[in-house]
């Protein structure tokens with residue numbers, strides 16, 4: 148592959164940063180000064196540019212709008228005490244994005260485009276990486292069809308972009324989740340393992356119904372029998388049962404979460420037994436009822452660990468042990484934060500520093 152052209156830089160004429168209240172940031176509301184974009188013309192990646200964050204021009208016939216021909220990623224950059232900016236495991240997001248791209252008949256993003264854009268954008272917006280404890284800069288790479296053709300077929304032209312936004316310390320109250328027995332998120336043979344736009348829109352309605360019943364989020368079950376638990380909202384789902392860490396094995400219906408992988412890696416390193424397999428709803432309910440379930444949590448980039456307080460199933464609520472006594476997940480959260488903020492050795496080589 149030919150090396151892509153150098154990135155053209157058009158700095159924003161005015162920075163918005165002085166208007167931002169960094170002690171009170173709402174997720175996804177405020178974007179940093181600059182955006183990166185590059186076009187794919189059917190053969191080559193052309194016109195890489197960093198310019199001011201602004202609305203796009205897109206054809207009304209773009210398949211991104213009509214058929215969800217669009218994929219995305221989510222990762223975070225952290226500021227260390229010495230001013231270093233470190234991105235957590237961007238190599239995994241790169242691989243996953245290209246896996247999603249393949250599933251959606253989109254071109255592979257070249258490695259140099261991915262890393263050069265990340266480095267250049269974070270460098271120009273370095274002061275947007277917040278410093279307060281628990282805060283970070285959320286990075287959203289995305290790729291979408293830039294065709295001007297409404298037929299259903301593989302697109303020819305695409306745009307890859309990266310935008311970023313500062314995010315506050317994630318304060319998460321333990322959540323009430325409902326095991327979903329009607330709606331489905333993903334099926335065997337489907338695209339559940341991809342971060343493609345069309346997986347997320349339809350998940351909002353079932354989640355809203357659960358919220359009306361007093362739950363914060365859903366636990367998705369398998370699309371065929373609703374017999375196995377899969378994920379919780381947009382997080383991977385994990386349990387500690389009889390001291391073992393148990394989570395759904397990867398496959399068509401499970402998103403290969405980077406937090407999931409990091410939690411499993413730490414667990415193995417600490418000598419905690421790990422089981423990646425199908426997890427029956429019946430097993431989960433039984434483990435709670437017999438007091439063998441010590442911990443249950445979601446794992447994802449937004450919260451890292453979202454503790455589950457209560458699981459609802461078939462109209463009944465099952466309460467889990469108090470969060471204070473959850474040794475494993477609390478330790479994982481501390482360790483991941485210590486690595487990300489550079490307070491401990493990056494033993495697994497997870498940080499990409501700038």
Ligand SMILES: *Cc1c(COP(=O)(O)O)cnc(C)c1O
Nearest residue numbers: 381382383402404405406447448
């Ligand atoms: C993004 C996502 C996750 C979590 O992945 P991370 O890489 O840990 O952020 C889990 N499940 C779904 C469905 C997701 O979209």
